[in-house]
Amino acid sequence: MTQDLFRSKKIQVYDYIKRKRIFSKADIIDWGLKNYYLRADRTIRDFVQQGIVKKFSPQECIFLGLKGRMAWYEVIR
Numbered sequence: 001m002t003q004d005l006f007r008s009k010k011i012q013v014y015d016y017i018k019r020k021r022i023f024s025k026a027d028i029i030d031w032g033l034k035n036y037y038l039r040a041d042r043t044i045r046d047f048v049q050q051g052i053v054k055k056f057s058p059q060e061c062i063f064l065g066l067k068g069r070m071a072w073y074e075v076i077r
Contacts, residue, residue: 009037017044017053017075022064025071044073052077 016031017023025041032040047053056064056072066072 009035009039010043013037013040013043014047014052017047017073020075022066022072022074024066024068024073026068048073 012035013028013031017028020027025044028040028044032038037043044053048055052075054074054076056066056074061072064072
């Protein structure tokens with residue numbers, strides 16, 4: 001559990017996804033539960049709208065070999 005009282009949860013989740021680079025919705029939900037941030041999934045969707053994160057299409061997931069029928073993302077900035 002990473003608890004930093006001086007950094008917002010939005011910045012903490014950004015740091016986490018930047019380290020992972022490619023991550024799934026399950027990764028984000030797990031991180032949010034461990035860090036008491038239940039809005040983590042919504043924050044990722046906000047990042048997608050802002051162009052910070054790219055959501056993979058189902059065809060891209062198959063091509064990249066990403067398993068599961070969940071959303072997969074990649075940090076682009």
